[in-house]
């Protein structure tokens with residue numbers, strides 16, 4: 001027998017991007033189908049022989065492994081082998097594949113995602129067997145693209161990264177508070193994301209995940225998850241059992257995060273290899289294996305911003321950022337099996353005891369939570385409108401506007417629930433709107449609900465408040481925060497044109513170019529006059545206003561309304577009519593007649609205005625000659641006379657000029673003036 005050292009574990013590296021991995025428990029998704037394309041990449045002209053048939057079989061093995069581990073919920077299909085790519089520079093990471101090959105994997109209809117696997121000839125320049133982008137769709141394989149090799153197992157691990165799961169690590173922790181753990185990357189021997197050896201030798205391929213990872217992959221139904229927010233005995237079904245009606249993962253929440261998980265992996269069925277210390281290949285060689293089975297306790301990655309002190313501290317010798325799970329082990333070298341009866345002190349002082357484990361009926365653990373005297377804590381409540389916030393380039397949060405169906409659409413508010421957190425876990429959050437409880441979210445963390453959605457149905461100011469209750473029954477209320485919704489004020493007309501009318505002294509026209517055809521426009525609050533309106537051929541509305549009061553500024557308000565009566569706020573209309581003045585022929589009651597007396601040579605006598613009354617000429621006014629008050633006719637004189645009428649009528653006048661030293665007197669031709677009422 002030839003003994004081979006297992007060196008693969010130190011060669012698996014993931015690029016970890018988009019680092020925040022919410023560890024909230026996930027709801028199970030329906031079956032997900034992924035397509036895999038393969039492209040051989042020639043580095044410096046060196047490539048490995050990649051055939052379609054081998055590619056199909058390797059991917060088929062990875063598919064069967066996922067099919068087994070996820071109960072058929074995650075499947076992979078080989079799609080195509082691209083021609084060999086010859087990049088200009090040597091490609092040694094999954095992040096370079098797109099640029100080097102120009103290939104972007106796009107899924108066909110019915111598939112959730114397509115993944116491109118670039119295969120390079122094995123090179124020691126790349127310190128990995130495979131590499132993937134976390135949650136991405138590029139994988140690079142450093143050789144290994146053959147059957148009966150470690151290749152399919154490596155691919156399965158990398159596909160785990162492509163689906164968003166990080167490494168399965170191990171951790172050795174202090175046994176008393178504060179809990180500080182040293183951790184080892186890949187240290188979990190029971191997960192393909194750690195050092196799961198069976199994946200290299202089994203055919204068909206078996207590559208298993210922890211239940212915590214299966215939940216992250218969204219393949220666990222809600223009834224397979226439980227949360228130990230309170231003290232008690234909790235039962236667990238074996239992770240890969242069927243027909244045992246118990247949860248498969250138990251989360252222990254601390255600081256509003258799922259901080260620990262417990263699960264049970266008996267070494268039965270396809271998990272049998274978990275108890276073996278040697279795993280044989282068909283040719284009789286074997287891999288050394290670290291047994292890793294039974295009840296398992298893991299630390300999950302936490303953010304720990306507000307409750308860091310009550311969560312475990314993880315230390316590491318490398319610069320690896322802890323963002324996967326960490327299986328708690330006694331020492332890094334020993335078997336990863338914890339005995340029944342073992343008691344763990346958790347980071348917040350709670351204790352966990354492994355009580356019993358039976359592959360046929362399940363396991364039981366006891367959780368004794370430390371006394372909780374701390375009510376939930378609050379931060380600023382920040383509700384926001386999430387619906388379309390502008391229309392026709394007019395912004396405005398909380399607008400109520402006409403949608404495509406020409407019906408009013410009321411905005412929807414989102415109220416983030418993370419305004420309330422707890423040192424353990426929030427049990428319920430009640431949502432209050434304007435003093436009324438309108439909803440309640442139970443176990444928001446476990447149910448993966450991070451916001452409450454509120455649909456408004458009227459214009460109003462909505463005042464929100466959250467009331468959070470923890471498992472100890474302690475309650476805290478946030479301060480209130482408000483959002484206002486209002487009808488989107490109708491847009492004003494595109495243009496309002498004001499022009500003089502037929503008689504610019506007494507009339508005008510107003511032409512309205514509307515923005516929205518259906519709107520109705522009305523003139524109101526006219527200072528004088530009357531109007532008629534019509535729609536012009538080009539769809540404008542034209543108001544003709546007549547009978548204005550002369551010499552008075554005209555004002556009115558043009559108001560546009562839509563069919564449900566919301567207005568545009570109104571537009572002011574102003575018009576200054578052309579001035580109306582009295583002449584010698586025409587005048588108006590109440591108006592002053594500045595009598596047109598003409599210009600005369602200096603030296604003339606006084607001028608008298610005479611009116612014919614019956615058969616006589618009666619003197620009305622007499623004026624002396626003066627210089628032109630306007631200073632224009634410098635060589636002439638004129639006469640100033642003014643009359644203001646009290647009533648309408650018709651008058652016949654004449655001017656009579658008296659004699660002077662220089663000139664004799666004269667009588668001018670009579671003229672008629674009509675005085676009317678305006």
Ligand SMILES: [Zn+2]
Nearest residue numbers: 012013014157
């Ligand atoms: Zn990895």
